Amino acid sequence: MHALSWQLLLATIAAVCPAWAQSADTTARRWSFPTHIAPILTFGGCNQSACHGSPVGKNGFKLSLYASDPESDHKVLVSKRVNLAAPDESLLLKKPTMQVPHGGGPRFKKDSQNFATLQAWIRAGAPYGDKDAPALIRIEVSPGYRVLSAKGEAIQLKVDAIFSDGKREDVTGLSVFSSNDDGVIKVSASGRATAEGGTGDAAVLVRYAGKFAAPVYGATMLKRSTNTIAPAAAATHPIDREVYGKLNQFHIAPSELSTDEEFHRRAYLDLTGTLPSAADVRQFLASNAPGKRMLLVDQLLEKPEYADLQTLVWADRLRSDVRFHRVGGVRSYYRWLKEEFLVNRPLDGFARALLSATGPSFTNGAANYWGNYDKISTPIETAIQTGQVFLGVRISCAQCHNHPFEKWTQNDFYSLAAVFSQVVEFGTKQTQEFDLRIEPTRAVINPATKRAAEPRYFGGDVIDLAPGEDRRPAFAKWLTAPENPFFARAMANQIWRHMMGRGLVQPVDDFRETNPPTHPALLDLLARELASHKFDQKHLIRFIAASRAYQHSTRSNQTNALDFKYYSRAYPKRMMAEVYMDAIAQVTNLENKFANWSEARRAVQLPDNRYNAYFLDVFERSNRLVICDREENVTVSQALHFVNSPDVQAKLASPDSRLARWIAAGKSDAEILDELFLATLSRHPAAQEKDRLLTRISQAKDRKELLEDVLWAILNSREFIFNH
């Protein structure tokens, strides 16, 4: 390159980026590969997982994912892509500018600042840089949180790199930006964040030189009004103060409270997984007792059905599975879980019991946490499971590489696995039951270091015990200490999710800096409430149930129809498959029978998650192969099943069903409709719908068939299937 154009280049750089111009002679600057060159590769997309950052690289050239390993990247570049003798011939310059064929297409323009930097660096000998140069500690993004208030309104983000010598450098131009909700906030490559027309918060993920930050910004298309301010000002419950405070920021008005009918049915389903009977509904509606809603909650929490439902919920999380744990194992697992919830075992004790369990698995249900297919789960499997269930962290990615957007490294992963490495099998295989013992010196090899991984409290110190001691109780004690940063929040978040339909962190096992809670202060509040009340789950349930946020109607108003995250209204939750199956049995008064499972009179109580019941499959009972929320898909198979299933029809037409009995008892059309609505929808029919149905019945050739058809329609209706 000629001297003249070289000067032009410097002048351009100086004009565009004053910080760079400070060292006008770029050959003499203190180059640092990790902070000056690696970010360019990230910015250009070179090291993303679809390209050279993939586990096998691309075209023989492999970089670390998002520049997580700059030392290795530097070695690779210097040996394969840099030509020190003839810098302009370097593939690092020619490929991304398409001077030679490049599968990844053009990544930089020849006249761009980034290209110039790469070129200058190669000319300077492609140094790694001074190992004593100040290290990059973190990045900071400004401005702080604010809510944009019109579509198209934008703010320019600024990214500062903070170094170990205290210096700050503006690195906005080399940072990579993305939003987790483009419909609310879209962010350009240059860091300009624009409101796109949606209302809510969005987290903007900012990456530079292996560091990241996830500042949150909001946007609203609604205008301030008294509908939003008044409820916030009047809120007394701590949950409502947080929820309404947030809604206020967006000028979203909360819905009104649910009716007694709605609250009654909702509480029954949320707390017991059963419907109220018609008599229950009549009694609740007629009652004038002050605080009757909370009285109802107290009553429901004491029913054994509460324990059954919690058993099902936890069996899903723990992935109790008849293939992995065998008939004897799931039986004992369910028995153990139910007992825990019948006595309302505090959640810390519950976790400690699981984590320190001893076998054998058919006798001590908690032991099933440790095994599958008649043998002990590997430490890796247990680490992944423990992470998701009790820490709220999905660390399985870290098994093979450092987590791209989270601080957890491969070392963290193996140090967690090492906590569980002592657990080995004990006993014979013949009976399908397994038992466990501690083999104190057994270790897990970290493939990155090729040495035994040190067992650590997750994200913390090495677990240092007397030789031969079982590490699990120590780990469990650390986990369940009230100040532990993971446990209380993970548990509170799961309980919130169960009641409200969505976790403050969603998915509930995916706590990440780049997946922030929608209401951080509220999450902390709930965690503190749980931890400071002996981890009593019922206490937290009551605490949540007493809030307006829980008691909102699902009916939307003009401002909140599109709110899916901020609890301005209640979110309808589809009944779980087992609950739905039980509800149909309850309504028709025809119990289901489960062959070989006499302890299960309702589907919710069935320990065999693979019991041959098509209804349960088609309505998406959890497959327990992965830990995740049940989906609420609607499929053709479901619809067909309800339309044509002989089993459903048998229940509808059975002479022993409740409907048949009403008809046989000579009840009038109006009486039957009333009973039907109370038993299914937990309310009286409204005048208009009652008239419409009475007309149909009176015009029908076959009264019984028409009533069956009405029942069919109700059982298939959204109002029935959804908990609202």
Add this chain to the structure above:
Amino acid sequence: MSLHTDCDGRRRRDFLKLGMCGLGAMSLPELVRAQQQKKKDTSLIFVWLAGGPPQMDTYDMKPGAPAEIRGEFKPISTNVSGIQVCELMPKTATAMDKICVLRSVTSVDLGSHERSSRYLQTGVLPVPNMDFASFGSVFVKEKQFKGDMPPFVGVLKPVERGWGGGFLGPNYDPFLAGDPNEKNYRVRDLLPPMGVSLDRIGRRRQILQEFNAAWRAVDTEAKLNSYDPAVEQAYNMVFSEKVLKAFDMDQEPGKLRDAYGRTQIGQGLLMARRLVESGVKAVSVWMGGWDTHAKNFESLKTKLLPPLDQGFGMLIEDLAQRGLLDSTLVVQIGEFGRTPHVNKDAGRDHWPKAFSVALAGGGIKGGQLIGATDKHAAEVTERPITVEDLSATVFTSLGVDLHRVNHTPEGRPIAIVNGGKPVTEALV
């Protein structure tokens, strides 16, 4: 409407897409374009041999190998000079000019049927905490086929994981059609139950619609509205003569049913042909029993090869006769091959290193062998084909963009093919 990247948002995006593809009339230009699309659209019949069929007892015979490797069967000629297959596959031998055998497919040892099944049914190495989507699921998601028939149907019983929509969701699972060889075969839930006429089905639907309409006035939750497309499809199927006929095996002449063989796989493959003919775009047919760790030769001779050979050979012939072969990609495949050395139980064990996959139809150049193994059918010696290459080949034949990326509910991008290259020698 904001597009959330969590579970809720994904379903709403799907809703918008499904909601906009109505079942109403098309304009003339659209109709013409649709016809042109029809000509180009290839269908898929994916014949899955669960357990892993032995390459040296089917397509890759090694008559010169020592007895403890070559096994009990001899090769026979086919209608392509130079190509031989196992003597137990005479019907396949008459269709060899239409079949292309990839003999050098090579996978990795994943330690279990489950993991290998997931790998070979999806083309993607399995990971512990999520399921990838099968070839059929990816295909129908890409093309978004509309019509009365479900776009993706599964015949007989699926085995292991990997056969469904995975992270794409159950709407991309195959519609399960059961076992057409059963006496009184009916597809589950397609016909009304006894005592319920179609009129009554219609009346029930009306009453239900009244309930749901009243409810929609109260709650605009998009989640609830997403019920409609699947429900619409279900009713269309129930009320459609065409759909009911397509699943009615009695519509097939008895002689043809005999020609395919009155076996599960025979009738299953016949059903696959019927379905493709009626507009289904992807059919998976599952056949179990191939995991012959013991009594390999006895099982192959008495239970496995004769029914498969008869049905498969007949399928190719039948498709060709009806002019459907060019527009139907047929794949015959298992999760791995089997060990060259016969074990002490006269069986063969798992062998992912080298095995065969047979392709026909859909732009495949028949009558050829691609790739080769050594004299024991143990190692690939020529033209290795990875599972990813196989995946690329299948998608190329089906007209799916190899660079397609789908997203999990959390927004994680998943490429459908991880670096595989299509086996161009196999394609016309």
